[in-house]
Amino acid sequence: MKPLSIAFIVFTLALLGFSTYQALFVAPTEQTMGDVQRIFYYHVPSAWVAGVCFFVNFLASVAYILKRNSDADALAAASAEVGVVFCTIVLITGPIWARPVWGIWWTWDARLTTTLVLWLIYVSYLILRHFATGSQTKLLAAVLAIFGFVDVPIVYMSIRWFRTQHPSPVMGGGENSGLDPAMLHAFLWNLLAFTCVGIILVVARYRLQQMENEVEAEHARLALAGGAR
């Protein structure tokens, strides 16, 4: 591992420790919900990382369709997988927050339902990549990723377009939205820390995919060499 990568991992771990301290001990307690509101500090950054990963997956899929570049395909696979990991965190921490606040674990409102659909789309993308065989698999996966990405802006806009059980936007949601400066401070530290974790995971998964591609190419080369003998 390169020294720069190690330094970035150490920096991210330190940042995670600091941001967790900010979220759990420094940010003021919300008056209505109490301590459970602090879930916000990792629920929202997880959603952010998932959204960015799916956007990267979309761009990489477009690049793959245009250029048939295996690196673009590796980036698409890596970002989709990491996106699913963070989307899973969102779908689990959301209901854990909802139970004490709403009194229910789940409701079929627009934000929750579209997020679940998003998760299902990208899980099906990963299943397709894993189980489909044949030369067209990567192309089919790229097409699915492009169509699947349509759900990302729908998830983002769902609490603006519909009246939902889910809280309305805390930031960028109009006149009455906004965070207490101390809360915003803790939130931004967590956003940065989660983004760094996301970058590390995508890069690690991307390198792994490249290594797997090399192994696959080596297998093909050996098979051809064996057949030629």
Place this chain on the structure above:
Amino acid sequence: MSGYVALRSAYAVTLIIVLLYVRYLLGRYRRVRKEMRDLKRSS
């Protein structure tokens, strides 16, 4: 479920999911590296 328990559960879930994924990546990385070594040896 009280707010404090919910907070701790959500934090634990976040940590466990990320750690499990890192473990999965490391396991897969070890397998690929071993396969690469075997391939180089056989060729």
